[in-house]
Amino acid sequence: MLRIVRAFWHDQRGIALILVSVTLPAIIGFSLLAIDMSRVNNLHNDLQKGADAFALAAAAELDGSSGSWARAERAMATLVDNESNFSTAGRFTLASGQPGGTQRCNSAGNISWCFLKAIPANDGTKITTTNQANYLADANLAVGQAETRFIQVTVAPQGFAAIFPASFVTSGASDGFNVGAVAVAGFTSGVCDFTPVFMCNPYEMVNGTNNAGGYTLEQAVSNPAVRRRLIELRKVGNGAAAGPGNFGFLEPPPDVGNGAQALAQTIATSTPIGCYNSANVTTKTGQNAGPVQDAFNVRFGIGANGNHFDSPEYGPAANVRKGAIRTTGSANQCPSMNHLSFTEAGTMGLPRDATTPYLGGRMGDGNWNFSGYWSTNFGSAAYPTAWDTTKPTRYEVYRYEISNGLVGTASTGGEIGTPSAACQPPVTTVDRRLLYGAILNCTALEAAGNGLSGHSTNLPVEAFGSFFLTEPVRSASEDASVMVELVDVTGGAGQGTLDNFLRDEAQLYR
Known part of the structure; x- marks a missing residue:
């Protein structure tokens, strides 16, 4: 009997069946848990991808222009189609809608969204109902659209039913829960080349008005009668507050070098390499008058002091008519300013406006002597008949001269628009008479404590613009005037001529 008991005690046959029977519930439980984890992870990924896609589609429309909220809603409603699996609803498609584009927070379909003017600096700080007011765009439609830079998209939580019976492990536990997703995307705009x-916005609004007849920048660039107003830009400096009609310099690319001459080279070149973000630019300090005057004037076929800018990239414009002829100096030398006379009979550059009622006398009324300019320089040559009833901008006339072969036509005093052969060959790949720059709301920036005559960083850009240089810079002093005509700006009100410079993109932030 004892032998039988000992044999049974040491017999291990069938023990695997016992162990499997004991551990089988745990094996099945962990298997179900692994399946559930995979399913919920797939559901969350589907929802997150949908939220990301909605946010990116909307962010690409947030350029600060009128109608951007409505365009963002339309993009979410029409450009995005995302399927999700493993929810209690089975396979379903995430969808949005177009509730009107007038509310800073709204919802449609499976998602809700809010337009934001800013996001927390720390990625670990979530946007919640308690701090959301710090980041929401203004409730006023016009103001809110202009300041919107981000959108937060929230996918409505979807039910998930677990296979693993949680209630079997813990009494009262639920076998299902909700899964959601949140994404924040923003629109970044910049320019290269x-x-x-920078120019201080001559149409900056302060308390709903300005000294430019009440026109906004967008209205000005859209209206030829306002766009042809001549603007006298003066350099920011000498500790004076920057305001509408001032201009200054941005920090050039790091590999350009320091000093006034290095800055002047980046302004004079026909192939600039600077890239600037609309969210933050940095101003440059220093006295830069002399070399910078040369940098502007080399575009008119006027030689620089010290023989600077003596390579083809610093060539003049194809049309340099400026109301001046050489009276001294050698014909074998590119004329400098002291070789030119601007008072000779029978010469006329693009005239200034008859009166200057805006910006304290630094913005004209747009009424310039087109007929006198044309008869002096081109006699009875034909021009568009529409110009007899609607005065053209100076830039339109300048471009017409080029496209219709009038550059080489001599004025009654003998001036032609063709640059001197002693200068560098004219540059035809870009328009050298256009000056490109960032447009800043200087009054608001100064009020916020930014000294634009010094080194200021992280300055927001209202728009990037192009300005037509109507005449050479006559003086090398710090307060010399640069006479320009507004041509175009980036953004919804622009005419699209700056699109090749734009580097716009939507990106996810969280």
Whole structure:
């Protein structure tokens, strides 16, 4: 009997069946848990991808222009189609809608969204109902659209039913829960191949008005009668507050070098390499008057002091008519300013406006002597008949001269628009008479404590613009005037001529 008991005690046959029977519930439980984890992870990934796609589609429309909220809603409603699996609803498609584009927070379909003017600096700080007011765009439609830079998209939580019976492990536990997703995307705008120059917005609104007849920048660029107003830009400096009609310089690319001459080269070149982000630019300090005057004037076929800018990239414009002829100096030398006379009979550059009622006398009324300019320089040559009833901008006339072969036509005093052969060959790949720069709301920036005559960083850009240089810079002093005509700006009100410079993109932030 004892032998039988000992044999049974040491017999291990069938023990695997016992062990499997004991551990089988745990094996099945962990298997179900692994399957559930995979399913919920797939559901969350589907929802997150949908939220990301909605946010990116909307962010690409947030350029600050009128109608951007409505365009963002339309993009989410029509450009995005995302399927999700493993929810209690089975396979379903995430969808949005177009509730009107007038509310800073709204919802449609499976998602809700809010338009934001800013996001927390720390990625670990979530946007919640308690701090959301710090980041929401203004409730006023016009103001809110202009300041919107981000959108937060929230996918409505979807039910998930677990296979693993949680209630079997813990009494009262639920076998299902909800899964959601949140994404924040923003619109970044910038330009490349731009000169390191900024202009203080001549149409900046302060308390709903300005000294430019009440026109906004967008209205001005859309209206030829306002666009042809001549603007006298003066350099920011000498500790004076920057305001509408001032200009200054941005920090050039790091590999350009320091000093006034290095800055002047980046302004004078026909192939600038600077890239600037609309969210933050940095101003440059220093006295830069002399070399910078040369940098502007080399575009008119006027030689620089010290023989600077003596390579083809610093060539003049194809049309340099400026109301001046050489009276001294050698014909074998590119004329400098002291070789030119601007008072000779029978010469006329693009005239200034008859009166200057805006910006304290630094913005004209747009009424310039087109007929006198044309008869002096081109006599009875034909021009568009529409110009007899609607005065053209100076830039339109300048371009017409080029496209219709009038550059080489001599004025009654003998001036032609063709640059001197002693200068560098004219540059035809870009328009050398256009000055590109960032447009800043200087009054608001100064009020916020930014000294634009010094080194200021992280300055937001209202728009990037192009300005037509109507005449050479006559003086090398710090307060010399640069006479320009507004041509175009980036953004919804622009005419699209700056699109080749734009580097716009939507990106996810969280």
